[in-house]
Amino acid sequence: MESTIKELINKALRECFDMAEVAFAVERPKELTHGDYATNVALVISKTLAKNLNSGTQDIAATLVGYINDNKPPEIADVSIAGPGFINFSLSKEFFNMQLNMMLEQKNTSPITWEEKRVMVEYTDPNPFKPFHIGHLMTNAIGESIARIITASGGEVIRANYQGDVGLHVAKAIWGIQQQSSWVTEKQYAPKSLLSKNNPTYLAQYIGDCYVFGSEKYDSDEGVKKEIDIINKKIYEKDDDDINAIYVWGREATLEAFETIYRTLGTTFDYYFFESDMAIKGRALVERFFEKGVFVKSDGAIVFKAEEYNPKLHTRVFITSNDLPTYETKELGLTETKFEKETLDQSIVITAVEQKDYMAVATEAMRQIHPEYAEKMKHITHGMMRFAAGKMSSRKGNVITGESLLNDAQVMALEKMKERAMDESVREGAASVIGVAAIKYAILRQALGGDIIYDPEQSVSFDGDSGPYLQYSTTRARSVIAKATELGIVASTKITPPAIYEIEKILCRFEETVEHAAKTLEPHHIATFLIDLASRFNSFYANEIIADPDDMYAPYKLALTKAFAQTMTNGLYLLGISVPEKM
């Protein structure tokens, strides 16, 4: 439709003013009262035309509107001038009727942004031996949504998860386990509620606490620091049986706990990459390109001087003076692995913003090694989840684990549903899905980049701008559909009410909202759209009786309700949120 209008305006410009090749915009006005499309053509050309024609913006707009009115296609019902000279287009009832029919038949306009593109999306990236904290929850929610949006826009997505199974943090955890320290073993790991009764995260929590203990001692005790550094070296060398045994046991236990969380969150991965493998590959790359002069020795370490290629970057260590590969080196190995395993048009990595500079340096190093890969690397960063006081960190004690956050939200949902008559298993299933929605929506409703202030009160509150509000609106719509069907009403667009409802105008914008989100890789556009859509439906619902067999417009209203429920379900899916049958 947008291109139709553009063509029409271009024709008008040629006919009325003998102009061609003018850059102007045809956009969706924010206010529905400003029509379905609007253009700033008159404002854009008035400066050059006004002198010659001795007329103002309003006159120019009037001339164009006159021409358009005489030549407009049937989809356009009305054209008018508004404000400082905008031309607003209102589409006809027939147009919306047709759109509604297409939605009911599930015919989507073809997505284009990622068509025929193969994209790997790496996200979540928790580390074995460390707690799965709410930062991982955040990365996961964003990554899953971006993956789904790219798929909806025609792309083929390969999901990857990169987990740090070697490194200093592992040494700290193993040292902590070796101590069997009383403060760790005496801690209670009893499940907090029924929801976590069969949750196998018990061991992971124990190991996480051992890690925190080891980490604190590492910073405060020189002797312990030395012991842990030795363990770190031994992990890479794999020649100490005791350490190997703890390592294998701890790695499996934490990975299994992560799988439990992934199931709750609705994520599956095609590839699991591990730092232990990437370290070997990365080291080989660094050594090869050390000989070519890309990497140099400095203070006993092997470094990459990124500032020589880009003044905004800085030097980073790739192989330590202890001869251990750093995260940077592993990143090189990881990137090469990704491109060797899959033919990719784009490789996207999602992490917290703290990794930004580090990733820029790693990418610059990659540009010297495989420039064709570096071209396709894209790093998307997000802000951090914060407490009211201070930053989330699993290195310190003040960590909120992903499990506990999910658990709190689910308990809250259960509490809200206790009045509803339904089976216990159904209730618990719904509570789980609602809790996930509360957290995911809190993360995805705002633009990436900014921090999210984690407020337990607000995050589990289900009022207004929240995931559960969206789910509730959808289940309520489904419930009316069931009621109407029971009454023998069949959805149809044959008999149309005299006015066009706002809800149908908004529904038509779903596809373009998805494309916008796909282009910018910003899920929050969809979240914003869904809130607007849901609140308009709730208005519609409050003002109109849908399931009324005596109402000649009931089939039309039912059709709208069906389209709404379908669109909400699709939109929520793109946010990684599913809708419970009942709630």
Added chain:
RNA sequence: GCACCUAUGGUGAAAUGGAUAUCACAACGGUCUUCGGAACCGUCGUUUCAGGUUCGAGUCCUGAUAGGUGCACCA
């Protein structure tokens, strides 16, 4: 110190350079309790400061102020 990011009602957020800056929470007042009230309607109140570009700036540029992140052997 250098680099990057951020600054929008009391609070949390939205807004491809467009029109009267949108939404939620909170507060206050109502609907109604008849298709599921986790609802609906109304009132209140906002672009950090100083310049600049533009027909038009929350958005772009310059400077200031405030906050955040990163800056070599952690990941």
